[in-house]
Amino acid sequence: DQQVKQNSPSLSVQEGRISILNCDYTNSMFDYFLWYKKYPAEGPTFLISISSIKDKNEDGRFTVFLNKSAKHLSLHIVPSQPGDSAVYFCAARAYNFNKFYFGSGTKLNVKP
Amino acid sequence: SAVISQKPSRDICQRGTSLTIQCQVDSQVTMMFWYRQQPGQSLTLIATANQGSEATYESGFVIDKFPISRPNLTFSTLTVSNMSPEDSSIYLCSFEENYGYTFGSGTRLTVV
Numbered sequence: 031d032q033q034v035k036q037n038s039p040s041l042s043v044q045e046g047r048i049s050i051l052n053c054d055y056t057n058s059m060f061d062y063f064l065w066y067k068k069y070p071a072e073g074p075t076f077l078i079s080i081s082s083i084k085d086k087n088e089d090g091r092f093t094v095f096l097n098k099s100a101k102h103l104s105l106h107i108v109p110s111q112p113g114d115s116a117v118y119f120c121a122a123r124a125y126n127f128n129k130f131y132f133g134s135g136t137k138l139n140v141k142p
Numbered sequence: 143s144a145v146i147s148q149k150p151s152r153d154i155c156q157r158g159t160s161l162t163i164q165c166q167v168d169s170q171v172t173m174m175f176w177y178r179q180q181p182g183q184s185l186t187l188i189a190t191a192n193q194g195s196e197a198t199y200e201s202g203f204v205i206d207k208f209p210i211s212r213p214n215l216t217f218s219t220l221t222v223s224n225m226s227p228e229d230s231s232i233y234l235c236s237f238e239e240n241y242g243y244t245f246g247s248g249t250r251l252t253v254v
Contacts, residue, residue, distance in 0.1 A: 032184065039182075064242045071151070073234055073245035074185070119185065121242065128173065129200075130243065132185040 033057045034122050036133035043140050049107040051136050053120035056101065060122040064130065065094060065105050068117045077118070078105070110140045144169040148235055148246030155225055155253050162221045163249045165235035170215035175243065176208070179232040188233075191218050225253045 035054045043049045053063075061082035066074035080087040080094045080103065087094050093106045107114055117137045121130040147166045155161050165174065176188040189197040189210055197210040211219045222229050230253045236243040 034184070066242075066245075071247070071250075073146075073148070073236075073247045074243075076239075076242055076244070079241050121185075128175075128190065128238065129187055134182065134184040 032131075032134075033060075034120060034131045034133040036118075036120060036136050038136050039134070040137040040139070043110045043138065045112055045140055045142050046109045049105075049110045049114065049138055049140065051105040051107075051118050051120075051138065053103045053105075053133050054101060055103075055122050055131075057122070057124065057131075058101070059124040060101075060131075061125045062123045063094070063096060063103050064121045065092075066119045066121065067114075068119065068135070074119055107138075110138075112140045112142050114138060115140050143239055143244060144171065144237070146235065146237065146244055146246045148249060150249055151247060152250040153252070155251065157226050157253055159225055160221055160223045161225065161251060162219050163233055163235070165218050165220075165246050167216045167237055171237040172215070173238060174212065174218045175236045175238070176210065176218075176220045177234040177236060177245075179234065179248075181231070185234065188220070222251065225251075227253045229253050 064079045065077040067077045068074040096103045117135040119135045120133045123130045145168045174191045177185045179185045188203045189199040191197045191210045191212040193212045209221045233249045236245045
């Protein structure tokens, strides 16, 4: 049973436009969420996080939004750049547990 | 933040053989984690490795198949034993930092 889902396996966006990557979760105990970016032949690298006490966290071009009632989070990249082309994973964890649950990833392609 | 080195980066192995993957961190970390990413799937936690104690395995993973060593606070190995084509995956080691996990670059294993 997959507790974190990314229903879009791929997304293509024009350079300069907004990229919106979505993630849904089923466990209401999840209270901490991460986004990772992964380039081919590299391990995932941390991008941005959000805890359940917030509904938005911003870091430069990257903003994560959390809708707890809908059990949904999204990552917005504005403006998108070709270097953002990668696979993006969301991950979630319940309070005081070590284990993160990962989505299956969304491959973002930003076209020049 | 600490840096994690993982090797080999990739390997092609014959079925029935074993492969040992190594991870080295440039500082001491309490817990290390081993993940698997099967093609088109999310990252799945295999086990948690603490120094000086037996690894804790997640449901569906057993020590005989995935023996783990953690001889000190900077190093860990994962062995994939008696391999079959179903073991073809990317294997990743990681450790926890304040915000989440830092990952190694991964080992892409192909079993033929």
